[in-house]
Amino acid sequence: MMRRMKKEIEDEMLDDDRIGSEFNDEEYDRSARGVLLKKGPWTSAEDDILVNYVKKNGEGNWNAVQKQTGLLRCGKSCRLRWANHLRPNLKKGTFTAEEEQLICELHAKLGNKWARMAAHLPGRTDNEIKNYWNTRIKRRHRAGLPLYPPEVLQQTLHGQSTDGINSGNKVHPDFLQKKNFDIHDAIYDCMKDNQGMLPYVAELPDISAYSNMLNGFDSSQYSSFGQSTSSNHKHFRDSTIPFLDFSCIDRNGYYPFDHIQDDTFYKWTQSFGMQSPLHHAGPSSHSSMCYSHSLKNGNSSTSKPFEELPSIQYPETDLGSWGTSPPPPLLESVDDFIKSPTPISTLESDCSSPQNSGLLQSVLYPRKTPSSSKNQFYGKSSNSSTATPGERADSSALNMYDTEWEESADPVSPFGTSSILNECPAVSANRSSLDEQPPVHTVNGNTVKLEYVDPVWTPDSGNQITSLLNFSRPDFLLGSDWYEQCSGNDQNQSIFYDATSMFLEDQSATDYKHMTAGTSNPSQVREFGSCAWNNMPPVCQVSDLG
DNA sequence: AAAGAGTGCAACCGCCTGGGC
DNA sequence: TGCCCAGGCGGTTGCACTCTT
Numbered sequence: 001m002m003r004r005m006k007k008e009i010e011d012e013m014l015d016d017d018r019i020g021s022e023f024n025d026e027e028y029d030r031s032a033r034g035v036l037l038k039k040g041p042w043t044s045a046e047d048d049i050l051v052n053y054v055k056k057n058g059e060g061n062w063n064a065v066q067k068q069t070g071l072l073r074c075g076k077s078c079r080l081r082w083a084n085h086l087r088p089n090l091k092k093g094t095f096t097a098e099e100e101q102l103i104c105e106l107h108a109k110l111g112n113k114w115a116r117m118a119a120h121l122p123g124r125t126d127n128e129i130k131n132y133w134n135t136r137i138k139r140r141h142r143a144g145l146p147l148y149p150p151e152v153l154q155q156t157l158h159g160q161s162t163d164g165i166n167s168g169n170k171v172h173p174d175f176l177q178k179k180n181f182d183i184h185d186a187i188y189d190c191m192k193d194n195q196g197m198l199p200y201v202a203e204l205p206d207i208s209a210y211s212n213m214l215n216g217f218d219s220s221q222y223s224s225f226g227q228s229t230s231s232n233h234k235h236f237r238d239s240t241i242p243f244l245d246f247s248c249i250d251r252n253g254y255y256p257f258d259h260i261q262d263d264t265f266y267k268w269t270q271s272f273g274m275q276s277p278l279h280h281a282g283p284s285s286h287s288s289m290c291y292s293h294s295l296k297n298g299n300s301s302t303s304k305p306f307e308e309l310p311s312i313q314y315p316e317t318d319l320g321s322w323g324t325s326p327p328p329p330l331l332e333s334v335d336d337f338i339k340s341p342t343p344i345s346t347l348e349s350d351c352s353s354p355q356n357s358g359l360l361q362s363v364l365y366p367r368k369t370p371s372s373s374k375n376q377f378y379g380k381s382s383n384s385s386t387a388t389p390g391e392r393a394d395s396s397a398l399n400m401y402d403t404e405w406e407e408s409a410d411p412v413s414p415f416g417t418s419s420i421l422n423e424c425p426a427v428s429a430n431r432s433s434l435d436e437q438p439p440v441h442t443v444n445g446n447t448v449k450l451e452y453v454d455p456v457w458t459p460d461s462g463n464q465i466t467s468l469l470n471f472s473r474p475d476f477l478l479g480s481d482w483y484e485q486c487s488g489n490d491q492n493q494s495i496f497y498d499a500t501s502m503f504l505e506d507q508s509a510t511d512y513k514h515m516t517a518g519t520s521n522p523s524q525v526r527e528f529g530s531c532a533w534n535n536m537p538p539v540c541q542v543s544d545l546g
Numbered sequence: 547a548a549a550g551a552g553t554g555c556a557a558c559c560g561c562c563t564g565g566g567c
Numbered sequence: 568t569g570c571c572c573a574g575g576c577g578g579t580t581g582c583a584c585t586c587t588t
Contacts, residue, residue: 040556113576
């Protein structure tokens with residue numbers, strides 16, 4: 001390549017006068033032993049030194065390279081250079097169609113396990129695959145295409161593979177773009193951890209629900225979550241995730257977002273560089289959102305009480321204080337999720353993918369909203385629990401999002417039109433998406449309530465384990481008491497799946513039917529839901545069922 | 547032709563793990 | 568048991584190159 005040619009020419013020029021010349025501080029680092037080590041691009045002379053060393057001594061003991069050859073490179077750098085560029089049998093050039101297909105499959109199964117993927121691609125390095133994948137993400141995103149081709153989806157979800165790679169019919173959450181929503185990582189890790197203990201976990205089928213939820217929501221680099229480095233990856237895991245109090249949803253499925261309280265959501269959004277619009281509400285806009293998730297029977301005893309912070313605590317002037325964070329598409333999408341109380345029957349999805357994403361899809365994918373909704377928030381307030389179908393009054397707080405985010409749609413706003421997700425076609429193909437429908441309606445006279453639970457979880461809280469569910473899981477209901485109650489008869493089961501399908505798309509619900517088909521014992525399913533997933537900090541809780 | 551944006555890739559960085567002591 | 572070190576891995580960055588306006 002031209003760049004390489006140019007580089008090599010420069011290398012030769014540099015090599016001659018490098019030794020003995022002054023060390024540029026920017027190009028050299030002093031090692032722990034006080035040795036100056038070079039950084040930056042490798043020269044051909046350095047390559048030669050390294051190749052000769054490996055020929056003579058074999059791979060490994062990379063730190064010895066510097067000692068034995070005088071090569072001013074750290075061991076890590078040597079290993080990387082060798083592995084990625086110098087070792088024999090390296091295949092260079094663009095990936096073939098077969099390789100691309102294989103990478104898709106591997107990624108669907110393994111996630112961002114580049115080294116493991118590279119093991120299946122002779123001559124390719126993990127770095128190469130990683131770069132390819134990131135590039136692919138960009139391209140697919142730009143093109144508005146789903147990250148995974150349909151055939152890969154099919155193959156992966158059904159445990160098929162063109163290369164014989166079969167991960168036991170399991171799909172790594174990375175398949176669901178885990179880095180975009182790191183909780184899946186924790187979920188999967190949790191499940192993995194429990195596979196030995198819980199035989200039915202080992203039989204866990206495809207997490208297609210997740211895939212459907214997140215399909216098309218790609219690139220860690222192009223979402224607010226995805227911006228996360230490994231550090232904020234952890235941060236997310238450690239974060240308390242506020243969820244919506246669906247007990248506030250009326251029987252028509254409308255969410256009165258006039259119940260927002262405490263600063264949890266604020267903090268949460270802040271943790272992603274977001275500005276919680278909830279705290280921009282003026283004094284008149286009572287907010288008392290419950291970050292809880294429970295099946296409510298009128299007794300929300302398990303709900304953690306919140307202290308409402310004065311709205312003035314987060315003045316509207318903060319609206320512009322997005323800092324330097326990139327646009328937070330999630331929140332933007334949450335906006336759509338939240339602000340869309342329109343009855344689903346009236347909505348036509350503008351999503352094109354056959355893989356509807358359900359809850360998270362709707363959360364993660366924004367849907368264009370008429371600007372007419374602007375400023376609705378300040379004109380509307382609470383008491384939306386009495387909202388009737390067709391009303392948007394129940395979206396008072398939602399419209400607050402609407403308003404503020406639309407107001408933010410200026411060049412400096414993270415929610416401006418430059419948001420990359422604005423360009424991304426939503427992928428919801430059916431109407432179960434939560435941006436079109438509040439996620440829970442009443443079931444057996446109960447409504448589902450998201451309930452905040454203390455993120456500090458200890459084994460001592462075992463009594464609560466069975467009620468601790470991760471709402472982010474599409475199948476969280478399986479772990480609830482409610483499932484046990486619902487599973488008693490076909491009608492209840494149907495209701496159960498109906499409710500579940502509100503969080504999932506149809507296929508996902510079907511998957512979960514299949515999953516639970518072999519686990520007919522409600523207590524087992526319940527245990528599955530409650531134990532296998534609760535090694536992670538609980539995010540929500542399901543309270544008693546009426 | 548020039549400037550800015552976009553793209554792709556090599557290399558670096560930080561974290562984790564396992565082995566040796 | 569704890570510390571140190573080497574190696575491995577995944578995420579991120581920097582920069583040369585290409586494309587677009």
